[in-house]
Amino acid sequence: MRHHPRAADPRTPRIRQHGRRLRGDPAPRRGPHQGDGGRQPRRPGRLGPGVRAAVRHHLQRPAHRPRPAPRGTRGIGRSGSVQCGITFPLPATRDGFVRLAAACGQNLGTRARAYTSAETADDFDAVRQKLGIDRLDLLGQSYGTYLMTVYAQRHPAHVRSVVLSSAYPLAFDMWARPNARAARRTVHLMCERAKSCNGDKVLTDISHLSTRLRTHPIPYDGRKLDDTALASIIYNTASQAPTAVGDIPAMVRTALKGDTTLLVKAARDQSPMSGSSALAQRDEPFNPGQAVSVMCNDYPTLWNRQAPVNTRLRQFAAKRAALKDRTFWPFGKTAWTSAMNDRGNACIRWPDRTGPKQPSTGFPDVPVLVVSGELDTNTPTEEGRQAARQFPHSTVIEVPNTGHVAEDHDPTGCTSGIETAFIRTRQAPATTCLTKLPAPPVHLATRPSGGDSRYADKE
Template sequence: MTKTTAKRPTRPRALAVLALAGTATAVWAGASGTGVPAAQAAPAAARTDTTCPRPPGLQTTCGTIRVPLDRAAPASGETTVRYMLVRHRGTAPTVGTVALNDGGPGNATIVGLAQRPQLLLGVFGKILDTHDMLLMDPRGTGGSDAQHCEDLSIDAIPATRSGLLDAVRGCGRELGRRSRHYTSAATADDLDAVRAHLGIGRLDLLGESYGSYLMTVYAQRHPGHVRSIVLSSAYPLEFDMWARPNAQATRRAIKVLCERSSGRCAGERVLADLGTLAGRLRARPVPYEGAGAERVLDDTALAAITYDAAGDRELMGRLPGIVRASLKGDYGPLTEVAASRAQPALSDRLPQRRVGRRSGQADEQFYGLTTWASVICNDYPTLWDRRAPVSARTRQYERGRERLAPGALAPFTARAWTNGIYDRGNFCLRWPDRNGPVQPTDRPLPDVPVLVLSGELDANTPTAEGRAAARQYPRARVIEIPNTGHVAEFDEQANPCVMELQSEFFRTGRATGTGCLAEIPPIPVD
């Protein structure tokens, strides 16, 4: 859920990888993925890409294929899909093909790798010892006919909730019916077209954050082409847009942090202090400057910062001290964190001084907000009738929020919590298309081995959502990674253990080496 990041673009990952590889050799029963001869592949115009990134020590091949913009109406035109094939570095034949999507929605995987090619081996080297990988820029991003909305640029995301909703509405109006072509289903079908073009029989799927959603959609639509699945920081196709499990996970994460802090903080005290601070900021917001613009730090912005801090090894340990300082009148540490965010901590207060808009297209080569908005508004659950006018949607949403159980989103109010998280709550309330596609959630999934990895301190995609994602499959195992947050493989302390588990699972269909989990250290508290 980009949750860069990640389901939302607040922590975009530095590397977006989609991996596919050549013919697989079976290691466990029923695992072989016999290649499909290129002559039998779905017809698609293709060309070689001479600007292919070259990660050190790896052989890569890039290319593009042309696919229907709308597979239900091929005459509507075509779009480009860019892929990158990364060969394994072992001397033995490849064991299989791992198809990796690292989240978003909207991460341009190949563009991300070109920016920091060393991360491919640094993060996924264990898998690349035995498996090939294929990266794909999802349609509408990077080298796959990137789309751009004038009202929704990653360099100029509005800093207020209302401004964000207006920007999403403007993007939907600008796209018109084209927005219906940018869905998880369309991207999953593009991935399968790349698979067929390369002559690959079956894939090992690795989905991180939103990638767990996309790979589940792929598995529904193309079950015969799936060998095994790893879902890292997973959430199911049906999830709570009020983000109640996320609030519960935030409370739990703070308690766990303090339990392991050697007495440097007490979880219940930190939560009570957050509630007190939220009340003060709601009554008297604090102005600050971020990215050259005047912004406001209120209780909604505090909720956004707390949500993002959960499991963040660089920030979470500072949170108790930042809250204590703020309650003593020193807002400097808190506004410093707010100003340092890649995207604004959303607030509810207007007006804010507008600054000159940059084009944003250079940064959007990596993170496509057009695809981000289209996928969320086409695919995700809504808290209102999709076909209703905005006025009726607003009434339905407000009534639903008023009926939430008291304390469900503590230590914040329902308004602050739902407004602080980009892609939950009313994100698509003003989306203009009332008759767009809806992602089915009841299609059967293949009976293949599935491993779900959830960070113990992750509030973005908490373990509760990981367990719900696992229940979608006939046989899935959930492993919680201690002392880590969102997408544990990007935590340097957790990466060796997590990648050992993933590598073993892709080789054998099992994950037995869990002893290393006890070696992941707690996040230190300042």
């Protein structure tokens, strides 16, 4: 299928998008993801699990109607995979990642404008038109919430309802201040419910370890674990609640006592850069070039995009210098604002100084459900509420004791059931089943097994 001719930007080159048509019974049910629909990718560059189409039309489909099953959004897999020089493993430092993103933009040239959320949304609408469907029920997770919001803004007349799981707004905070607040809240809630740790003490331990790693980073596997890498590890680990967040107290405390085994293991599992949270390996089909293109085309900037790079660097440095460190406690402002590969200065060297034109209309006045994991530091409830306020009528549900994409961490199936019920009825369903979700277990520190004395607590 070729890209919809009514492109987001008339200067954008056309690309070929691969898809297939299936006949027969609907796809097997996966929670709310039934019929003509599917999940949206969790971040740019990723083909989310269970993706069958960009959109869904109610929950039932006539048996004779073909079910669309694109193999991926543009720029991923057989839909014109983006090749711009980014390969794994990614650079070990933040500066290396920023420069690699810039090189990707240089290699793509004007082709980079083909990989935006608006272009992908128009691809989806081309599928809708081809199938003759009038109005759609949209469902997105993580980056898919951004993408579905763009679709709803560009094609409001063709939206019947929207479900956004782990949502963030179009104009989100590139300094990641809501995420810092969420990290502190997650630690407090975890300890409060487990009754086996003290949130203030854990956060103070993190602060002490962050300060230590800033001047004495831990070398491992040709990389280094500094305060930025620690911020990335805490950020990612907390978002995995309830499965991994309970490891934080022991990991931090044993490192302060001189045993860095747990901390280095977490670093090896996540492969954070000393300055970025980009991962070295992926458990799903992922195209880093497509991800970088979307980030650098679509996301807000902390500098004047039209300015030369040297001017942008000065603008960014001045703005960061004006930030207060306590906003990002238990981390420093430099560490926290460098810990995520889609925030801070990731795109500061992106070569396209004008960017694609992405006109849009207003948001549709349709029922919208936003679902946020209570312990999520990636897309916290604060950002979910901001995303909800973009629409005239929305409901926000916070799922207790879960992290990023709550339905993936809900063993009871309650969250998926709530989403399914909303899509069926377009009304906020009962949420009493959420009270049954268990609190995450906390793993207490064990006696250090030895380690580098440089990292031992001197108290």
